[in-house]
Ligand SMILES: Cc1cc2nc3c(=O)[nH]c(=O)nc-3n(C[C@H](O)[C@H](O)[C@H](O)COP(=O)(O)OP(=O)(O)OC[C@H]3O[C@@H](n4cnc5c(N)ncnc54)[C@H](O)[C@@H]3O)c2cc1C
């Protein structure tokens with residue numbers, strides 16, 4: 044199948060208007076005759092459920108947690124971008140667009156990103172109207188901060204809990220529709236498969252996590268908003284339940300997986316402290332606005348940080364990148380931290396950490412100011428490490444955090460499977476090879492509140508829909524396959540736990556498909572992953588029974604999928620011989636050690652088609668057209 | 681460090697539960713409580729036994745999934761901390777640690793330490809929102825909000841919906857949860873239009889779901905991991921009274 048991204052022609056700033064005005068409309072009286080399944084209740088899924096229901100569609104909404112309010116969007120700390128230009132500092136829709144494309148190292152679509160920048164403005168208006176308690180000035184107006192490498196102040200925030208507040212806004216809008224009877228909520232359900240009828244997505248199979256029973260649901264369209272797959276690395280900043288299973292299983296049914304190797308390693312996380320470690324905690328990037336990153340100049344200098352005088356400290360980001368300093372984009376900050384630690388200058392017990400120091404900011408602005416801005420982050424740090432960051436510099440190290448890759452979607456957010464839409468972190472669309480800070484929340488909400496309500500309508504109005512119910516053989520067949528997989532997992536009765544396999548896979552991915560990648564390492568990983576997978580299916584032990592609440596079984600299914608996805612990530616990383624954004628191929632760097640793109644050969648999105656577990660996937664290329672931005676070597680000097 | 685855990689084990693909602701001892705040996709003081717439970721579970725799985733079912737997700741104190749009762753206190757005894765932020769250094773060598781689920785009629789046990797808190801979602805569905813359709817909002821700066829109000833609203837909105845207030849209260853009352861949502865919305869000008877129906881509908885829904893009422897024990901405030909304050913309950917009671925009166929007059 045040729046990839047048609049359906050990006051409207053015409054000037055950049057008119058594409059979205061054009062798309063909207065050309066989409067056919069569903070008669071308001073007919074909307075209630077259509078049912079949409081929405082999997083996921085993070086920012087993307089909850090906002091989509093709410094706005095689709097407001098329009099009058101029937102929405103069936105599913106999530107893993109006991110309450111939709113607990114989706115991992117809740118954990119986002121720092122903020123959300125919008126081109127409001129309230130700060131009067133030269134921001135504009137074009138500038139936000141430009142920064143996002145450049146930040147993504149020119150591997151995203153101009154059309155999508157421009158739409159995102161346009162919609163950012165509406166998001167803030169809508170969230171404020173919903174009662175999201177954004178930070179405000181004494182005059183009562185909204186305040187912003189500069190964030191994640193931006194030179195303008197365009198990031199809106201609610202203390203250190205922006206994701207929580209935005210999610211609670213979307214959740215409550217959705218609960219209002221639950222009350223109206225237009226959204227039916229199915230918590231503690233895990234999607235195991237999508238069901239295609241006549242080549243279109245028409246339903247899903249889920250496992251009821253409380254009873255263990257499989258359930259089938261039919262609809263006219265399916266929306267996946269199931270988040271990112273950083274947990275393929277075992278240790279990441281994602282929640283324990285974050286997984287790739289929903290999108291991976293859709294991939295196996297025909298949805299293409301785009302740029303799977305584009306993953307983001309966040310520079311400011313609390314370092315690993317022991318072998319029982321189950322996840323890593325992010326310290327918001329906003330801390331880099333006031334904290335200064337440094338390591339001792341001399342690797343042998345093991346003094347307490349407070350004992351190390353100014354001239355024996357190396358503020359490597361400020362020295363190397365004078366104009367952006369500590370605010371360079373994430374991929375640059377992460378790689379530099381690794382470089383310092385690899386050179387032996389790392390601090391802390393493991394040597395895999397650098398300092399993030401607030402001494403100067405506290406002296407300049409006072410403790411109250413710092414507490415006001417970062418109080419809950421400092422408290423979180425203190426809870427975990429038992430150290431007080433007001434007095435001792437934080438220790439931080441990069442950790443897997445966000446996945447730019449995901450299911451391929453066109454401008455309408457529809458995947459290669461007709462009727463299957465993908466929103467939020469689960470799709471690949473807007474961030475190219477590296478996501479800028481505060482732009483995932485923006486994308487999730489733009490997709491859910493402002494894009495999908497239009498494009499789903501266009502899909503309904505432009506197609507004929509026969510009646511489908513779950514007694515069809517397509518549903519029965521998919522359910523039987525899901526059941527068979529569960530029984531197989533439970534029957535293995537081997538000697539190693541699910542977590543043990545997950546840890547092994549994660550370490551391999553971190554070493555060879557993490558912050559920097561080279562041909563030899565990737566080839567090694569490509570050999571190893573099928574071996575681990577084979578052992579998994581022979582030697583894993585999964586506790587309990589299928590027909591009951593069984594967390595170990597849930598995890599086993601997710602790890603089984605990670606073991607397949609990991610291989611695709613490595614293949615993608617191997618085939619992309621250039622460096623770009625978060626994908627750093629050691630073989631392709633500038634003299635100064637920065638990522639060196641190869642625009643002539645790799646200016647495309649790689650969308651992989653599934654052909655079987657042990658057979659090679661087929662890459663499809665969507666060439667990226669840059670009509671409004673001149674491609675340049677990113678420089679943050 | 682070494683500990684004895686006395687863990688509530690209960691197969692499902694219908695079966696009877698009991699405390700079962702589990703030994704924890706040789707664990708680092710810097711291990712988190714959840715990771716300590718992971719280690720116990722890994723051992724159980726390898727021995728062919730059922731691992732302990734416990735709810736958790738973000739493991740950084742924000743999703744509210746992990747509430748359980750440790751030594752009789754929701755989220756344990758460390759102030760302003762969720763279970764997932766608790767570390768074993770907060771306990772003493774050879775401590776006997778009892779771990780049980782939240783006990784409340786409105787939150788039935790699913791398995792072991794896992795309970796069903798969907799009653800909270802029902803309370804929110806009854807009115808915990810500002811009714812505004814997507815696309816109809818004015819410019820975000822069109823309605824200025826005094827910083828103090830915005831800050832107070834944010835303090836209340838910080839609630840993570842974990843259920844610690846219900847677990848702690850002898851009446852299993854969710855008033856801290858409920859009043860926090862009401863305070864958050866009614867402190868903002870955008871939320872004022874609906875304040876009367878909101879408070880009436882949410883309180884009535886709460887009564888219907890089998891939660892108890894508040895008798896001013898104030899224990900919820902002490903146990904709340906996000907330090908939500910009981911003055912919100914006072915505000916809610918005043919609002920409820922006034923709204924009920926107004927309802928009768930009309
Ligand atoms: C610690 C942290 C901090 C962050 N800070 C920021 C920030 O400051 N600014 C910013 O812009 N971005 C930030 N991000 C990124 C951003 O939060 C996420 O990318 C975004 O919230 C993802 O939203 P989502 O709706 O796509 O998915 P999620 O919020 O992850 O939701 C996924 C949903 O899918 C459901 N689900 C998953 N699998 C299944 C399945 N198989 N069956 C059924 N349901 C399923 C889950 O239950 C959940 O409801 C941060 C991320 C992390 C991890």
Ligand code: FES
Pocket residue numbers: 735736737738739740741742743744745746747762763764765
């Ligand atoms: S697991 Fe999220 S608050 Fe504890």
